[in-house]
Amino acid sequence: MMYITRRETFNAAHRLFRPEWDDEKNSEVFGKCSNPQWHGHNYVLYVTVKGEVDDHTGFVINLKDLSRIIQSRVIERLDHKNINLEVDFMQGRLASTENLAIGIWEQLEKPIQDKGAQLHCIRVEETEKNYVSYYG
Amino acid sequence: MMYITRRETFNAAHRLFRPEWDDEKNSEVFGKCSNPQWHGHNYVLYVTVKGEVDDHTGFVINLKDLSRIIQSRVIERLDHKNINLEVDFMQGRLASTENLAIGIWEQLEKPIQDKGAQLHCIRVEETEKNYVSYYG
Amino acid sequence: MMYITRRETFNAAHRLFRPEWDDEKNSEVFGKCSNPQWHGHNYVLYVTVKGEVDDHTGFVINLKDLSRIIQSRVIERLDHKNINLEVDFMQGRLASTENLAIGIWEQLEKPIQDKGAQLHCIRVEETEKNYVSYYG
Amino acid sequence: MMYITRRETFNAAHRLFRPEWDDEKNSEVFGKCSNPQWHGHNYVLYVTVKGEVDDHTGFVINLKDLSRIIQSRVIERLDHKNINLEVDFMQGRLASTENLAIGIWEQLEKPIQDKGAQLHCIRVEETEKNYVSYYG
Amino acid sequence: MMYITRRETFNAAHRLFRPEWDDEKNSEVFGKCSNPQWHGHNYVLYVTVKGEVDDHTGFVINLKDLSRIIQSRVIERLDHKNINLEVDFMQGRLASTENLAIGIWEQLEKPIQDKGAQLHCIRVEETEKNYVSYYG
Amino acid sequence: MMYITRRETFNAAHRLFRPEWDDEKNSEVFGKCSNPQWHGHNYVLYVTVKGEVDDHTGFVINLKDLSRIIQSRVIERLDHKNINLEVDFMQGRLASTENLAIGIWEQLEKPIQDKGAQLHCIRVEETEKNYVSYYG
Numbered sequence: 124m125m126y127i128t129r130r131e132t133f134n135a136a137h138r139l140f141r142p143e144w145d146d147e148k149n150s151e152v153f154g155k156c157s158n159p160q161w162h163g164h165n166y167v168l169y170v171t172v173k174g175e176v177d178d179h180t181g182f183v184i185n186l187k188d189l190s191r192i193i194q195s196r197v198i199e200r201l202d203h204k205n206i207n208l209e210v211d212f213m214q215g216r217l218a219s220t221e222n223l224a225i226g227i228w229e230q231l232e233k234p235i236q237d238k239g240a241q242l243h244c245i246r247v248e249e250t251e252k253n254y255v256s257y258y259g
Numbered sequence: 260m261m262y263i264t265r266r267e268t269f270n271a272a273h274r275l276f277r278p279e280w281d282d283e284k285n286s287e288v289f290g291k292c293s294n295p296q297w298h299g300h301n302y303v304l305y306v307t308v309k310g311e312v313d314d315h316t317g318f319v320i321n322l323k324d325l326s327r328i329i330q331s332r333v334i335e336r337l338d339h340k341n342i343n344l345e346v347d348f349m350q351g352r353l354a355s356t357e358n359l360a361i362g363i364w365e366q367l368e369k370p371i372q373d374k375g376a377q378l379h380c381i382r383v384e385e386t387e388k389n390y391v392s393y394y395g
Numbered sequence: 396m397m398y399i400t401r402r403e404t405f406n407a408a409h410r411l412f413r414p415e416w417d418d419e420k421n422s423e424v425f426g427k428c429s430n431p432q433w434h435g436h437n438y439v440l441y442v443t444v445k446g447e448v449d450d451h452t453g454f455v456i457n458l459k460d461l462s463r464i465i466q467s468r469v470i471e472r473l474d475h476k477n478i479n480l481e482v483d484f485m486q487g488r489l490a491s492t493e494n495l496a497i498g499i500w501e502q503l504e505k506p507i508q509d510k511g512a513q514l515h516c517i518r519v520e521e522t523e524k525n526y527v528s529y530y531g
Numbered sequence: 532m533m534y535i536t537r538r539e540t541f542n543a544a545h546r547l548f549r550p551e552w553d554d555e556k557n558s559e560v561f562g563k564c565s566n567p568q569w570h571g572h573n574y575v576l577y578v579t580v581k582g583e584v585d586d587h588t589g590f591v592i593n594l595k596d597l598s599r600i601i602q603s604r605v606i607e608r609l610d611h612k613n614i615n616l617e618v619d620f621m622q623g624r625l626a627s628t629e630n631l632a633i634g635i636w637e638q639l640e641k642p643i644q645d646k647g648a649q650l651h652c653i654r655v656e657e658t659e660k661n662y663v664s665y666y667g
Numbered sequence: 668m669m670y671i672t673r674r675e676t677f678n679a680a681h682r683l684f685r686p687e688w689d690d691e692k693n694s695e696v697f698g699k700c701s702n703p704q705w706h707g708h709n710y711v712l713y714v715t716v717k718g719e720v721d722d723h724t725g726f727v728i729n730l731k732d733l734s735r736i737i738q739s740r741v742i743e744r745l746d747h748k749n750i751n752l753e754v755d756f757m758q759g760r761l762a763s764t765e766n767l768a769i770g771i772w773e774q775l776e777k778p779i780q781d782k783g784a785q786l787h788c789i790r791v792e793e794t795e796k797n798y799v800s801y802y803g
Numbered sequence: 804m805m806y807i808t809r810r811e812t813f814n815a816a817h818r819l820f821r822p823e824w825d826d827e828k829n830s831e832v833f834g835k836c837s838n839p840q841w842h843g844h845n846y847v848l849y850v851t852v853k854g855e856v857d858d859h860t861g862f863v864i865n866l867k868d869l870s871r872i873i874q875s876r877v878i879e880r881l882d883h884k885n886i887n888l889e890v891d892f893m894q895g896r897l898a899s900t901e902n903l904a905i906g907i908w909e910q911l912e913k914p915i916q917d918k919g920a921q922l923h924c925i926r927v928e929e930t931e932k933n934y935v936s937y938y939g
Contacts, residue, residue, distance in 0.1 A: 125629050126666075127629065134386065136299040153452075160272070160341035162270050162341070163272040164270055165386055176627075176629045176630065180560060180561075180625070181624070182629060187562060204296070204298060205297050216453070219448075221455060253402065254400050255398060255399045261901050261905075263900075263934075263935045263936075264935070265933050266931065267932075288729070312901045316833075316897070318899055319935070323834060354725075355726055357720045358725045361669075389672065390672050392669075393670070394668065409843075413587065424588060430883050432885035432888050433885050434882075434883040435814060435843005435844055436814055437844050475836060475838050475842040480840050489588070490589075491588070491589030491590055493535065493584045493591060497584070523812070525536065526535075529534070544705040544707040563746070568748070568749035569705050571680040572708065573708050573795070611699035611706040612702065616704050658709055659709070685859065765861055765863060796809065797809050797866055800807075800808070801806070
């Protein structure tokens with residue numbers, strides 16, 4: 124079993140808040156991340172795929188295929204976007220890094236399987252001081 | 260002459276656009292950076308100060324002082340904010356990295372002088388692929 | 396199950412040696428790391444916590460809480476300190492990176508549990524060329 | 532159980548291609564990585580070793596030993612070399628990052644065992660955008 | 668005067684040698700960098716451009732233009748190539764990092780001028796331990 | 804004129820204090836950096852040399868020579884040492900990053916000149932948040 128990881132980046136705006144909570148409660152739980160005027164990040168995404176090494180290519184998955192899948196399914200929908208307002212797979216979800224990792228997993232699991240490999244881990248770095256890892 | 264540099268970070272939302280241009284023209288010049296729903300970045304700020312090394316302290320400037328100035332004059336006003344809407348010193352200016360560097364310079368020049376040193380360079384990194392440097 | 400990681404840094408002095416060994420033996424095993432006059436490092440600490448994502452907050456653990464725990468239990472006791480002489484939880488232990496990771500685990504396990512999450516991994520980087528990971 | 536990781540680097544040339552395929556087929560599968568005139572990389576290698584922490588040394592393995600093993604068994608044979616033409620343990624194998632990780636594993640497993648520890652993971656970074664991890 | 672820098676990467680093979688010197692002399696001067704079977708690097712290129720900030724765009728130069736120029740004039744000719752054999756602007760020149768910086772400068776100076784800005788610095792990193800800077 | 808930079812690292816212990824000041828005064832000026840039990844850093848050193856590119860070698864200076872000079876004159880005297888107690892060229896000087904840069908400059912200026920090049924800049928990073936640059 125071999126694991127291969129692709130690193131991609133995207134920039135986006137977001138805010139953390141629950142519509143059913145008032146401003147005070149949102150501010151208490153989410154601090155300055157609940158700013159109604161938005162803030163944003165340079166997100167770093169690591170997609171790890173596992174599988175057998177193919178005898179003919181020496182690859183778990185062709186990185187051209189993996190990169191194309193990540194671009195079309197994830198980066199194009201997130202890059203330079205507002206996560207709360209514009210990203211379909213994040214609607215109805217708090218725009219936390221944890222939920223973003225789950226949302227990205229759901230976009231990538233099936234297309235990677237169609238290429239004969241298996242999605243292993245989604246890692247999303249929000250800042251240089253924190254990141255989440257999700258294994259499905 | 261010695262140069263000392265302090266690195267700080269802040270997260271913010273912004274968009275590039277000119278109100279007197281229509282959407283098409285804004286999109287042509289600024290591309291996806293003109294998205295009306297905002298996007299954002301983890302900005303990295305390098306503040307370089309120059310001066311003589313003080314015989315008693317071995318310092319150009321005490322980093323505690325420099326850090327306090329940068330925090331109160333720049334980071335607190337930019338971090339987790341919308342640069343277009345919420346940052347007073349960016350009002351009336353396009354929210355480009357170039358103009359942000361000029362704006363930050365103007366906030367820091369005087370207070371650093373008051374500590375007996377001289378602001379030398381403001382460097383702002385917007386993404387890991389581009390940054391600007393401004394020498395006043 | 397979701398994993399979230401916080402990165403923190405601290406600077407400290409230490410030396411590697413066993414008091415019951417003579418200088419020659421200490422030097423043979425620990426090399427220049429046994430220098431009696433001390434040396435030091437910019438340590439980088441990664442604390443990984445696992446748990447379910449909370450429906451209301453979208454968090455495994457609130458990073459404000461996690462950061463406060465790491466600051467008060469670990470960073471304040473290690474930063475700008477001599478690990479051999481001044482850090483209570485390292486007394487009676489060789490100041491190796493391995494033992495430091497175990498010591499830090501012991502400080503964090505309980506307070507993180509009290510917040511409803513579970514400590515998963517302590518990673519300590521001593522230099523850019525080596526780090527240890529400890530899973531309890 | 533404790534895990535310790537050593538980071539090393541080497542520079543090498545390689546190309547991806549199968550001799551039994553014609554140029555068109557090689558180019559279709561491997562893209563510009565099949566360039567017959569070679570290209571190259573600054574490879575980054577992470578070797579992770581696991582074991583119990585020794586009571587006398589506080590170490591899983593003495594890093595001087597680990598470093599010497601990696602140098603003599605891997606770095607000296609790969610650094611500033613052509614992986615396809617000059618590296619004995621890569622003969623008969625496509626010079627993919629996956630196969631390189633397997634080849635490196637085979638060189639290190641036994642000598643690390645002889646030092647009383649166990650090889651856990653070989654991670655090879657080919658560029659800043661992709662890396663593989665192999666656990667044997 | 669404002670300075671803006673764009674970071675790009677390319678992978679290439681090369682070797683250092685003088686055809687009029689024998690192998691011994693080449694090896695004495697260039698060490699393992701003269702390996703006749705080639706080696707290679709992940710080169711990192713920083714292109715710094717200076718100019719006035721445009722009132723309408725807030726830019727020294729539109730990064731879309733700068734990026735397109737660097738791609739077409741430099742990256743496409745160097746990426747996944749053999750610098751000694753395949754890069755026209757390096758013919759007749761030793762493939763040192765210094766000469767590579769000069770060669771890249773010559774490709775970029777004019778097209779950047781045509782966009783109303785001025786090339787200021789070419790920085791080429793060959794490994795994480797060394798880089799050159801050239802100011803024309 | 805071409806500039807070439809070499810990056811090296813060393814680990815050392817130090818403290819900031821003036822012997823003629825009492826503990827209170829030292830603590831007021833230097834904060835936790837004045838801890839009498841020492842602390843330490845992973846210092847990063849960048850040595851920049853300038854000169855003409857040699858027609859025969861394509862080099863400003865042979866990096867093997869530059870590296871050997873930095874190793875013997877600087878790294879061996881600083882690495883795993885106590886800067887205040889054990890480094891001859893820092894005796895009688897406050898162990899600030901500024902003074903360290905001056906001290907390192909003095910060790911390197913002459914031997915680099917003897918190789919036909921000119922020392923241009925010493926940059927010392929004490930932590931990832933601050934560094935100094937000295938141009939002689």
